[in-house]
Amino acid sequence: MSVSTVRGAHAADPTPGLEAHDLSRAFGDVRALDHVDLVVPRGGVTALVGPNGCGKTSLMLVLASLLSPDTGHVRVLGVDPAKDPRGVRRLLGWMPDGFGTFEALTVREVLRTMAGAHGLGAGAARPRVEELLHTLRLDPLADRPARVLSRGQKQRLGLAQAMVHSPQVLVLDEPASGLDPRSRLELRDTVRALAAGGVTVLVSSHILDELEEMCDRAVVMDAGRVVASHDLTAAPALLRWRVGSLDVEALRAVLAARGIEATDVPSPDGDWGRRGALDVDVADEADAHALLRLLVDHDVPVFTFGPATTGGRLEAMYLSATREERS
Amino acid sequence: MSGDRGRLRERPTSGAPDAPTTRSGRSPAQSWAAIRLVAGLELRQRIRTSRWYLVLAVWVIAVYGVVLLGWFATSESTSDERGVVLYSMTTFVVLGFGLLVVPALTATSINGDRDRGVLATLQVTQLGPAELVLGKLLAAWALAGLFLLVAAPVYVFTLVTGAVGPLRALGALLVLAVCLAVFCAVGLACSAWTARTVSSVVLTYLAVAGLGLVTVILFGLLLPRTAVETDRQVWTMTDDQGQRCVLQTQRREDLHTERVWWLLAPNPFVVVADAAPALPANENQTAFDPLQAISTGVRLARIGPAEGALDECWSELPVLREGEAVEDATRVAQAGPVWPLGLGALVLLGVGSTAVAIRRTRTPVHRLPRDVRIA
Structure with missing residues (x-):
């Protein structure tokens, strides 16, 4: 098992954005993660690709401090979620695949609630929420209940939720699914802008050409293992x-x-x-x-x-x- | 904003990997704010989505329907008697209906959120499992309190008529509130324990019904097993010459209720009945007070069969009888209250349930129940 290190713009920084060492996790007799070793340098966008059920979501759940591995550990900017989950949650924003939302709340209320849950006071939460509503083109929907949003609009709300506490690491599970072409381009621009600001982004998707435009690096998983990792900015051999x-x-x-x-x-x-x-x-x-x-x-x-x-x-x-x- | 940012920066973000780190380093004020946030979220969600006003309307009709029936049934009674009857009935109706309605407030609270995919989004924030669970408990309890509030006018009426003292009315409300909180906590534990909402609803109702009904049924079933045959001194009327009260030794079966009384102690009806301070002794008081009856029954059950001679002449004549059994009223007074034990057991159940719910909401998760997706 080789450590798949992908070099990036901020590789000089000693603490990687995300690390996984000898990570294994089984659900019953299904090996979701099988001795995964991974280092994602700080800054830039890394794609996590692989067939359905290859362990992408499990890996993201471990990184997001929701799931304990059977063996091994992960670090988010050097912090281990097993030892300091609150510390990890302060640094990391997670957008789950196929999440629900607080349906009775308006979009603005959802974001304010999430800001409060992250410990932002009302004074800090308000401007941040307005800023996010604007960035993700949610301001026309701000006072609509979340349940009337379309799938694509819910995806944008999910991204806003993940970003509400200005995290330094973003873990996005299938953020482009259900998005129309225009929203996809905007997602790409948003993610690129975040990366340009020094945020480490790990993004999974099935839509590979979308990822290619968005990502600096790619990690391929299959059957719970990392099978390849590439620097997309470097020229390939042939x-x-x-x-x-x-x-x-x-x-x-x-x-x-x-x-x-x-x-x-x-x-x-x-x-x-x-x-x-x-x-x-x-x-x-x-x-x-x-x-x-x-x-x-x-x-x-x-x-x-x-x-x-x-x-x-x-x-x-x-x-x-x-x-x-x-x- | 700058203040919050500053606070965030103080925390080490890339310290030594194995350095001891605080799991919960939160001030009580922060935790309380977090609990309020979760409670507010729950209440807003529930009030806007569910048909809570319909449930409340049904509740009002049920409570006041029964009160009205009681009112007509006591039309011949004095206002004192009427007050006592209404007080007892209301307390029982609120507790009985509460037993049916309140567990539903929390029975799908945690696994329902997981199904809708909103639990994990909260779990990745600074909210701890205790803050999440306590927030949900607080919201459910507040709604249950609304149900209790609906019944409050009846208590005010009994207070005004003077049938029931303020202490008694307040005591009943307090003990009711604690019971409702315990039901809420049991529902939370079930919803955290099981993955499917159907299972947790069934489990919650089984647990609450177990408290309200099964304790009584078990007590009834075990009672005959406590029978012991003994020789007892009995004052009884003689057949031959008639009208003479004599002391005889007879073979009698005593029910040793003191061996099984504790089954009744955690029953919410018993706790509420026994906690209500007794009515002031009143010579003219003839109204049947079910609360008092339950209280007396449980206290007698606790001390078991009376010692000394039994009086079966039932004569009012002031005949001197040696070694006569002590009057029930005196024995009840000696037995002392049962409710502190029962309430203690209920509170223990509530605290235990809350602890289970917190344990099962903790992340990162080690063991996942079958068929549970985290997100």
Whole structure:
């Protein structure tokens, strides 16, 4: 079991944002967490991805001081929730997956209550709540009862609840689920702004391309274990590029003359005539640009040119990491 | 805002990992504010969502319906007698209906919140498990107090007519309030103990019914087992010459109630009846006072069968009888009150239940009951 350390902007800080050491937790005969080792440096956004039931939520519950591990421990900015849960709760905001809310209260009352529960006095709570209502575009809904909110609006309220005590660490479990595209972009901007302000964010999601735009790092979990971790800001070794041409044989000839390996992309409907697509491995974006110039110089009729995996690098990484585990 | 921020900064955020840290380092003022916050949240939630005013209306109709029946039933009585009857009836109706209504206030308090996914959002704040549970208890008790308040005018009436002294009326209200708090606490413990709300409701009602009914049933079932045959001196009328009261030795069965009386002690009805100070001795007092009857019965049960000769001549004649049994009234006075024990047992139950509820709301959770999701 290797310690998966992902370097980030604030890696120089001695205390990591989040740590897990040899973390195991079983529910009956289900091993939700199986010797998880993880270090999330302070600051930045880390994605936690993995198939359903892989232990993401359990890991987040342990971090949020709600669940005790069977073995191992976690630290939130150096504080162990098993020893000082209140200390952890002061530092960490947690947004659960599929949470409910105090349905009879208005949005503003919910946030004021949560602020009070976090120990903020009325004087501190009021401006903070108004600020959050504004940041998360909840001000038109502030005096509506929470039960009439749509799913997406409830997600935004959940994020506001998690942020009400200005935590230095945010643990967000599926924050983008149920959000419309506009709200997703706003969530991304909110999270990026928080990270820019030095907040450590751990966010889980199934929507990988959303995470890719939001995250600096990614940790892949499968079957209760961390199976991969990547720095998304660093360039990967090889990128798979897809080239579509109106004349696939001309494309193949130019590539073969240069000794560039290419793999055929099966056409979806069987017969594309002369049209076709080939996948080519390139080192980086500059390499891809050189390839495009080459093809254009040779009058290859190119009509598509871009990354082969539609979901981007994170999806490719996720698929390869979970596939290795399965095989 | 700056004040709060400043306070937050004082706490070590990245100290030595194994340094002893305070689990609850909260001042009483902070804890009290937290309890009030939870209670306020509970009350607002309940008053806005549930049909509480319907329940309250039904309650008013039930209490005053019974009072009205009592009023008509005592139309021939003096106002003193009427006051005593109304006082006793109201106390019993409030306690009986309270036994039915009040456990429902808390029976799904904790597992219901968990089902709705709002418990965990509170647990990750500075609120401790004790503050959460006590806040919920306070809110439920306040609502129960509302039910009690509805009955208060009847007590005022009995006070005004002079049938019942202020001490007696106040005592009944106080003991009732404590009983209702205990029911609330039992409901909280059940809702913290079981994952499913259906189970906790059934469990709460079983527990409360156990106090109100099962204690009496058990007492009744065990009573015959306390019978002991002994030779007793009995003053009895002779058959042969008639009209003569003689002392005979007869084989009698004594019920040793002193072995099982404690079953009745924690019964809320017994506690309330026995705690109410006795009516002032009044020669003309003929009204039947059920509270007094229960109180006398339990106190007699506590001391068991009378010693000395039994008087079965029942004559008013001032005949000198040696070794006569002591009068019941004197014996009751000697027995002393039962309610401090009963109330003590109830309070113990309430405190124990609250402690269980707090234990089961503590996070981080080590053991999870089956089928429970934290969030």
